[in-house]
Every structure is written in C-alpha cells, then in structure tokens.
Amino acid sequence: MSSQVLFGQLLVGLINGAFYALLSLGFAIIFGLLGIINVAQGTFYMIGAFGAWMMLNYAGIGYWPALVLSPLMTGIVGMALEKTLISRMYRLDHIYGLLLTYGLMMFIMGTFIFFYATAGHAYPVPDELQGGYNLGFMFLPKYRAWAVLVSIIICISTWYVIEKTSVGRNLRAATENPMLTRAFGINVPALLTFGFGVGVALAGLAGVLAAPIYTVGPLMGGELVIVVFAIVVVGGMQSILGAIVTGLSLGVLEGLTKTIYPKGANMVIFVVMFIVLLIKPAGLFGQEK
Amino acid sequence: MSVESAHATEVRWAQWRYVDYALYALGLAALLIAPFFLYPLFLAKVLCYGLFACAFNLLLGSAGLLSFGHAAFFGAAAYVAGHALKVWQLPFEAAALLGTVAATALGLVFGAVSIRRQGLYFAMITLALAQMIYFMAFQLPFTHAEDGLTAVPRGLILGLFDLNNLYVLYYTVAAIFVAAYLLIVRITHSTFGQILRAIRENQQRMISLGYRVNDFKLTAFILSAGLAGLAGATKTMVVQLASTVDVHWATSGDVILMALLGGVGTLFGPVVGGVIVEMLQFYLADSGLPIQVVIGAIFVFCILLFRRGIVGELQRLRGR
Amino acid sequence: MADGLSLAIKDLHAFYGDSHVLHGVTLDVAAGEAVTIVGRNGAGKTTTLRSIMGMLERRFGSVRIGDQEVIAAPPERVARLGVAFVPEERGIYATLNVIENLMLPRKINERGMSVDELYKLFPNLRERANSPGTRLSGGEQQMLAIARVLRTGASLFLLDEPTEGLAPVIVQQIGRAIELMKREGHTILLVEQNFRFATRIADRHYVMERGRIIDMIPRAEVANRSVQLQQYLGI
Numbered sequence: 001m002s003s004q005v006l007f008g009q010l011l012v013g014l015i016n017g018a019f020y021a022l023l024s025l026g027f028a029i030i031f032g033l034l035g036i037i038n039v040a041q042g043t044f045y046m047i048g049a050f051g052a053w054m055m056l057n058y059a060g061i062g063y064w065p066a067l068v069l070s071p072l073m074t075g076i077v078g079m080a081l082e083k084t085l086i087s088r089m090y091r092l093d094h095i096y097g098l099l100l101t102y103g104l105m106m107f108i109m110g111t112f113i114f115f116y117a118t119a120g121h122a123y124p125v126p127d128e129l130q131g132g133y134n135l136g137f138m139f140l141p142k143y144r145a146w147a148v149l150v151s152i153i154i155c156i157s158t159w160y161v162i163e164k165t166s167v168g169r170n171l172r173a174a175t176e177n178p179m180l181t182r183a184f185g186i187n188v189p190a191l192l193t194f195g196f197g198v199g200v201a202l203a204g205l206a207g208v209l210a211a212p213i214y215t216v217g218p219l220m221g222g223e224l225v226i227v228v229f230a231i232v233v234v235g236g237m238q239s240i241l242g243a244i245v246t247g248l249s250l251g252v253l254e255g256l257t258k259t260i261y262p263k264g265a266n267m268v269i270f271v272v273m274f275i276v277l278l279i280k281p282a283g284l285f286g287q288e289k
Numbered sequence: 290m291s292v293e294s295a296h297a298t299e300v301r302w303a304q305w306r307y308v309d310y311a312l313y314a315l316g317l318a319a320l321l322i323a324p325f326f327l328y329p330l331f332l333a334k335v336l337c338y339g340l341f342a343c344a345f346n347l348l349l350g351s352a353g354l355l356s357f358g359h360a361a362f363f364g365a366a367a368y369v370a371g372h373a374l375k376v377w378q379l380p381f382e383a384a385a386l387l388g389t390v391a392a393t394a395l396g397l398v399f400g401a402v403s404i405r406r407q408g409l410y411f412a413m414i415t416l417a418l419a420q421m422i423y424f425m426a427f428q429l430p431f432t433h434a435e436d437g438l439t440a441v442p443r444g445l446i447l448g449l450f451d452l453n454n455l456y457v458l459y460y461t462v463a464a465i466f467v468a469a470y471l472l473i474v475r476i477t478h479s480t481f482g483q484i485l486r487a488i489r490e491n492q493q494r495m496i497s498l499g500y501r502v503n504d505f506k507l508t509a510f511i512l513s514a515g516l517a518g519l520a521g522a523t524k525t526m527v528v529q530l531a532s533t534v535d536v537h538w539a540t541s542g543d544v545i546l547m548a549l550l551g552g553v554g555t556l557f558g559p560v561v562g563g564v565i566v567e568m569l570q571f572y573l574a575d576s577g578l579p580i581q582v583v584i585g586a587i588f589v590f591c592i593l594l595f596r597r598g599i600v601g602e603l604q605r606l607r608g609r
Numbered sequence: 610m611a612d613g614l615s616l617a618i619k620d621l622h623a624f625y626g627d628s629h630v631l632h633g634v635t636l637d638v639a640a641g642e643a644v645t646i647v648g649r650n651g652a653g654k655t656t657t658l659r660s661i662m663g664m665l666e667r668r669f670g671s672v673r674i675g676d677q678e679v680i681a682a683p684p685e686r687v688a689r690l691g692v693a694f695v696p697e698e699r700g701i702y703a704t705l706n707v708i709e710n711l712m713l714p715r716k717i718n719e720r721g722m723s724v725d726e727l728y729k730l731f732p733n734l735r736e737r738a739n740s741p742g743t744r745l746s747g748g749e750q751q752m753l754a755i756a757r758v759l760r761t762g763a764s765l766f767l768l769d770e771p772t773e774g775l776a777p778v779i780v781q782q783i784g785r786a787i788e789l790m791k792r793e794g795h796t797i798l799l800v801e802q803n804f805r806f807a808t809r810i811a812d813r814h815y816v817m818e819r820g821r822i823i824d825m826i827p828r829a830e831v832a833n834r835s836v837q838l839q840q841y842l843g844i
Contacts, residue, residue: 106581
C-alpha cells in the first residue's frame with residue numbers, strides 16, 4: 001500500500017480524533033458538572049454545523065465569523081435548554097437526565113429532518129484554506145490541518161482554564177461538592193448553566209470545523225455520541241485530559257485500522273472499550289470511586 | 290416515581306387480587322377475540338414488540354438497570370431465527386429456540402462486561418456494545434447488510450398448522466406472548482425478583498448482607514436478553530423480515546419509550562406502551578412528520594410530567 | 610468594634626426528605642457574641658447550622674441574619690450576607706490544591722485577613738500550598754477550613770465540631786484562631802462536643818435534644834449546673 005494511502009487514512013483518523021476529543025471534552029464537562037449524560041451531544045455538533053451553513057446561505061455570513069458565532073449560538077441554545085428543562089432533572093434519578101437528552105436529541109433531529117430532509121448540504125472550504133502542502137509521503141490539505149490544529153488548541157485551552165484559572169477552580173469545586181461550594185458564596189446553578197453551554201459549544205465548534213469536510217445534514221452526529229460514550233468509558237470520565245487523549249488516540253487507531261482491516265474500522269473503538277472493561281473497568285485514566 | 294409503585298404493588302397484591310383476576314380474564318378474552326376485529330398480522334407484530342418491551346422492563350423495573358442496547362438481543366435473535374427459517378429451513382419452534390439461545394448467549398457476554406459499572410456508565414456501555422452488533426450486521430455475510438433477510442418463510446407450527454394462515458399465526462404469537470408474560474410475572478414476584486428490587490433500593494446494604502449482587506444483576510440481564518430474543522425471533526416469523534433496523538439504536542430507544550410511556554415497574558405497562566408506539570409508527574409512516582419528532586416530544590413530555598406512565602398513573606389513582 | 614452579624618432563629622422546622630429533623634428551634638446570637646450548641650449525637654446541631662446556611666431544601670420558620678430574613682434564601686445568598694460555614698467533615702476539596710481551597714470562598718468585603726496574615730496564623734499551610742487538599746493531615750485540613758473563611762471578611766461564623774479528632778496542640782491553635790475572631794468582634798455559633806473547649810470560648814450554651822432547644826446555660830452558671838450538663842450530653 002502506498003504511503004499516500006496510509007498517511008491519508010491516518011490524517012482522516014487524526015481529524016476524527018480531534019472531533020472526538022472536542023465532543024468528549026464537552027461531554028465530560030457536562031457529566032462532571034451536572035451529572036447528566038448528554039445524549040444530544042452529537043445533535044449540538046449538528047446544530048453548530050447547520051448554524052454555519054445557515055449563516056452562509058441565509059445571511060451571507062462567511063466561515064470566519066461563523067467559526068465564532070455558531071458555537072456561541074449553540075452554547076446559548078444549550079443554556080436555554082438547561083435553564084428550562086435539564087435543570088429539572090437534577091433532583092431525579094440520573095437516568096431521567098439521560099432519557100431527557102435522548103428525547104431532545106430525537107426531537108431536534110426530527111425537526112431538522114422535517115425542514116431539510118436527510119440529504120447533506122455542501123459547505124465550501126474558505127478561500128484562505130484551499131489547497132494543501134505536498135509533503136512527499138502524503139498530501140496535506142490546508143483545511144484539514146487547520147481543523148486538527150484548532151481542535152487541539154481549543155482542547156488544551158479548555159484544559160488550561162479548568163485546571164489553572166479561578167473559573168476552572170470554581171467549576172471543579174462545584175463538580176466535587178455543589179452544596180458546600182454554594183455555601184462559599186458561589187452561584188453554582190449559574191455555573192451549571194454556563195458549564196452546559198460550554199460543553200455543547202465545544203460540540204458546536206467541532207460541527208463548524210467539520211462542515212467543509214463532511215456534508216451538513218440532520219443525520220450528522222447522530223451516531224457520533226455513541227463513539228463518545230465508548231471514549232469516555234475508556235478514558236475514565238473524571239479526567240478532562242483523559243477525554244482529550246483518548247479521543248485523539250482512538251481516532252488515530254480507527255484510521256490505522258482502516259488501512260489494515262477496513263471492515264473492522266468502525267468497530268475498533270468499541271472493541272477497545274470491551275477490553276478495557278475487562279481489564280480496568282474504571283477506565284484508563286479513572287479511579288475506582 | 291412508578292418504580293416505587295411496584296413496591297406498593299406487592300404489599301397490596303392480596304387486596305386487589307380479585308379485581309386483577311377480572312382484569313386479566315378480560316385481557317385474555319380480548320386477546321382471544323381481537324383478530325376478528327383487527328388485522329391479525331398487525332396484532333401479532335404489536336404483541337412481539339409488547340413482549341420486547343416487557344423483557345426490557347424486567348431489567349429496568351426490577352433491577353433498576355437501564356439497558357440502552359436491547360435492540361442487540363432483539364435483532365440478533367431476529368437474524369438467527371430468520372437464517373434458521375430461510376436457509377436451514379427449520380421449523381419455527383427450532384428457529385425461535387435458536388434465536389432465543391443466541392440472544393441469551395449475547396446477553397451473557399455483554400452482561401458480564403457491563404455489570405461491572407453502575408448506573409449511567411452501564412447504560413452507555415450497553416449502547417456502545419449494541420452499536421458493535423449494528424456494525425456487525427453490515428459486515429457479516431449471513432445478514433445481507435442493508436437488504437437484510439427478506440422473504441423469510443414461516444413454515445408450520447407443531448408440524449401441523451400452517452403459519453401463513455393469519456389466524457394460526459396470531460394465536461401462536463399470542464400463546465408465546467402469554468407464556469412469556471406469565472414467566473415475567475412469576476419472576477417479578479419471586480424471591481429472586483424481591484432480591485433484585487432490594488439491590489436496586491440499596492445495593493451497599495445487600496452486599497454487606499452477603500448477597501452476590503453482581504450475580505443477581507447478571508442473571509436478570511441474561512433473562513431479559515433471552516426474552517427480548519424470543520420477541521425478536523417471533524417478529525421475524527411474523528413480518529418475514531430481519532433487517533438492520535432491528536439492531537439500530539433507535540429500536541433500543543423505542544423500547545425504552547414503550548416502557549416509560551406504559552409505566553416502568555408495572556407489569557402491564559410496557560404492553561400498553563408497545564401498542565401505542567407501534568400504532569404511532571403505523572399511522573405516522575405515511576405522514577410528512579418524521580417519527581423522531583413525535584418520539585422525542587413524547588419522551589420529553591413523559592420525563593417532565595408523566596414519569597409514572599399510563600399504567601403507573603392508573604395504579605396511583607387506584608391507591609396503590 | 611462589633612461588626613459581627615446578629616442571628617435570630619425562631620421556630621425553625623427542617624426536613625431531610627420526609628424526615629422531620631428540627632422541631633421548632635429557637636435561639637439568638639447577638640452581634641459579637643460567641644454561643645455554642647451542645648447535645649448528643651443526632652440531636653440536630655449540624656442540621657441547625659446547615660439550615661441557617663440554606664443547605665436544606667425544606668425549611669420553615671424564621672432565620673434572621675442581621676436584619677435580613679433568609680429562611681428561603683439559597684446558600685450563596687446567605688454566604689454573601691457575611692455568613693461563613695466550617696463543616697464538620699471540613700469539606701476540603703480533593704480536586705483542588707491548598708491554595709485553591711484557600712481562595713475558593715468568595716470575598717464578601719475587604720475586611721478579611723490577607724493570605725500572608727493567614728499563613729502567619731497557620732504556618733503549616735504555607736509549606737503545603739500546592740499539595741492536593743486531601744493530602745493534609747486532619748489538623749491541617751481543619752486549619753485550612755478555618756483559614757479560608759477568615760479570608761472572606763465574613764462576620765458570622767458557623768463552626769461545626771472544629772476540634773473533633775484533633776491533637777491537643779492543634780486544638781490550641783484552633784482555639785487561638787477563634788479567640789482572634791472574637792477579638793475582631795465577629796459573631797460565632799459553635800457546635801462542639803468538647804465541653805472544656807466550648808466553655809473557654811462561649812458566653813452561652815444552648816442545649817439541643819431531638820431537634821429542639823431544651824435549655825440555655827450562661828457561662829456563669831456552668832459550674833453550678835455541671836451535673837445537669839453531663840446528663841444532657843449523655844456522659
């Protein structure tokens with residue numbers, strides 16, 4: 001097999017891994033902070049992509065503003081949903097939160113299908129990022145390199161904010177002991193709303209980055225969240241770093257598998273999850289609680 | 290929460306016994322005469338999904354374990370039974386048995402791995418594992434990928450009666466349904482069922498009392514998987530088709546909705562939920578409205594305002 | 610300089626779920642006073658502190674802090690009025706290091722102690738600044754729990770068993786810190802099993818049993834009523 005194909009596939013794996021990392025990071029933040037499994041995480045990815053597409057087709061807003069505006073919008077939609085619906089779940093058995101987000105996912109997906117059918121819509125690569133570099137062993141499209149770069153930068157920045165800043169400190173405290181943190185004067189309910197917004201905005205950002213690579217359609221992201229499940233089970237949900245590293249690694253692994261054994265490529269992540277559950281149920285980065 | 294009403298159900302069981310017997314007699318009578326008023330094939334299909342929902346609810350209502358991948362068992366059995374009927378030309382009894390065994394074995398493998406984690410992790414793992422089965426359905430030769438197993442022959446039941454006769458078909462399915470339902474009732478009210486509910490209420494306590502909780506949970510999981518498989522195998526015979534839809538995550542979601550709508554933790558609730566969801570899918574199939582919108586809306590509505598489900602609310606009104 | 614807040618609780622009822630835990634608690638703490646609640650385990654002392662703080666969902670009655678009614682206020686609002694809570698389990702965050710634990714509680718005003726002053730009061734904390742919170746010894750955790758609320762400028766302190774399980778040397782340090790709070794004119798409500806410690810600090814002692822206040826003993830009468838006190842505490 002030519003090196004072009006191998007590295008081409010690895011690049012696809014890296015891109016997917018970068019998106020998995022963003023989605024899993026947002027997912028882990030939401031779960032850590034709110035205790036909610038956001039089954040709709042893939043739907044917010046779709047909303048982010050659609051947001052960019054709509055901005056272009058209805059308002060003439062191009063890629064660069066959309067890169068900021070669409071995730072922002074996605075975050076706002078998320079915060080509205082948290083404030084009105086999701087926050088009602090905190091008092092209940094955690095399962096209801098999962099089922100609510102599942103219902104929301106179906107409803108939102110169905111609504112988009114109603115208006116846009118299931119076919120995909122194209123979104124153009126911005127002019128500045130057209131073309132690519134010929135590295136000899138492979139051809140590296142500019143846009144794809146950009147997508148991976150932005151994803152990794154955002155992941156690391158998010159990690160930094162959470163671990164090293166006072167906002168992150170408040171988030172971590174609220175995650176560990178919400179009631180006591182409130183007794184220290186911190187508005188935890190507002191923090192939860194904000195946290196959910198951030199978690200889904202990350203998914204929305206992945207959506208915008210993905211728009212020029214994959215076509216924009218209501219079905220995108222539908223099955224993505226299941227991969228996210230596998231990633232956070234493998235990575236151990238307590239760890240922000242775990243979600244990022246595992247997302248990237250499993251994406252690359254998926255790409256690698258595509259070159260060696262294409263039929264098993266979409267299953268390899270789940271097989272890894274199966275094995276990790278046998279050997280270290282708490283996850284690679286997790287601790288037994 | 291309707292799960293609590295299952296607790297109360299046991300306590301009041303003795304008092305309401307006669308009313309319940311009457312209701313069950315009524316239900317049985319309805320089951321017997323229904324095919325003369327409604328299309329038997331549709332009824333048979335509804336019974337299959339009703340059984341699927343009851344099997345799922347056995348796990349959730351008693352053990353408190355939310356499996357988000359039950360379609361794996363339903364669909365795996367559907368494929369195995371379909372293959373047995375179509376390619377190996379086995380009689381339906383054998384095909385149903387094989388399907389059920391396949392689902393049970395799958396339940397053992399998946400259960401052993403997922404039981405290790407609790408609550409939400411468990412739900413996520415079951416979904417991920419089921420997704421593996423979904424992908425396999427596209428890869429394995431015998432499943433024929435997107436086409437699925439079509440034109441599956443029905444054959445004879447008991448070597449005598451032609452299942453292509455819709456009345457024979459219906460009564461066969463009804464018999465299977467009643468038998469399986471009674472089994473679920475028996476399990477739920479047995480000591481095993483009580484222990485499961487105790488584990489659901491306070492697992493730590495049961496561990497300290499010396500119960501091997503994981504063994505109980507795994508057993509419940511395997512039972513639930515096997516019964517879901519029975520439903521799937523029977524479904525294949527009824528609709529003469531096994532396809533990737535049967536192993537899709539939306540099917541897992543559908544069965545959760547059936548249990549939720551009907552009443553988690555009640556015995557008859559999932560059947561009611563199954564009837565409603567199947568009817569919904571039937572009527573919405575030709576309308577322009579995507580089924581996901583309706584399913585999603587009902588889910589959200591139930592979670593916010595109607596967690597006890599239909600039968601759960603009725604039980605509450607009865608003072609259970 | 611009594612800038613401490615006053616606390617007035619009238620007929621406070623509180624529930625954990627369906628369980629009725631406080632049955633009409635009534636007590637007062639004047640600005641700048643130090644008062645303890647004593648009683649056996651399970652009497653409702655911790656529940657009372659948590660109810661004041663707004664940490665219990667279902668509460669009825671009246672809790673006035675200064676001139677503000679807070680019976681229905683969320684914890685963050687109670688805290689921002691100037692109330693500080695030091696829980697029985699200390700509440701040191703495992704996912705935060707010592708400095709982060711110290712800086713977490715929101716500053717209410719500029720009248721709190723500076724980080725340097727706090728390090729002078731509790732030298733151990735300076736050395737351990739970057740350790741994860743739970744790597745500290747029990748005594749160090751207690752010091753941290755007190756230090757972090759001293760930074761905020763709060764003027765009503767709710768302390769739940771600050772000396773529990775600690776060595777006498779540490780207990781002395783904590784005693785000194787609380788004396789400092791008193792000198793600053795802050796109001797203190799203390800739950801304490803260690804009665805010797807309690808009598809050193811407090812002007813009055815409320816006795817609690819089964820969710821009710823059953824007696825109040827001023828400092829001057831402690832010696833005379835020591836037998837009765839021992840009965841109350843089940844010693």
